[in-house]
Amino acid sequence: MNRLLALARMLLLFPVLTLCIVRADAQALESIKSQEELNKVIASLDAALFDSYNRCDLEKFATFFADDVEFYHDQGGVTLGKEKLTDSVKKNICGRVTRELVPSSLQVYLMKGYGAVEMGGSPLPSPGARRHRASR
Numbered sequence: 329m330n331r332l333l334a335l336a337r338m339l340l341l342f343p344v345l346t347l348c349i350v351r352a353d354a355q356a357l358e359s360i361k362s363q364e365e366l367n368k369v370i371a372s373l374d375a376a377l378f379d380s381y382n383r384c385d386l387e388k389f390a391t392f393f394a395d396d397v398e399f400y401h402d403q404g405g406v407t408l409g410k411e412k413l414t415d416s417v418k419k420n421i422c423g424r425v426t427r428e429l430v431p432s433s434l435q436v437y438l439m440k441g442y443g444a445v446e447m448g449g450s451p452l453p454s455p456g457a458r459r460h461r462a463s464r
Contacts, residue, residue, distance in 0.1 A: 360438075370436045370446050374429055384422035390414045 360366045373392075380388035390410050399407040399416075407413050433449035 358440075363436075366438055366444065367434065367436050370444055371429075371431075371434060374434075374446060374448070378427045378429070381417065381421070382426040382428075384418070386414050386418055386422075389417065 360369060377389070377392045380386075380392070393410045393413060395410050396408070397410050397413055399413050401407065404416075407416055427450050430449040430451060433447075435447045437445045439445060
């Protein structure tokens, strides 16, 4: 049960990782002229990132992050580097959970000269529902 809760917390924190996606392309974000356009770009990147995450396409997943990415987990602490982050997803996430953005929860904020911050919600199955699906 504690492991499931830890996985759920990790899943909730993953939207923060999108910051790493746009950080690498901050100059491209400077050409965006409206909040609506920024939202579309970030939603597209979010969809691509979590498609690879949900399908456990770790090769593609890793392409979204800088080599020196820092991921902070409320239980596990810091994970430093793209390779360690990808390995952590392989060991703790693949085949166990998926992430789906609640579209109405998406909030995107431009950080001029750096990138953007994305926040969004993701429904998580109850532990009982998860066990039920896994037992099929």
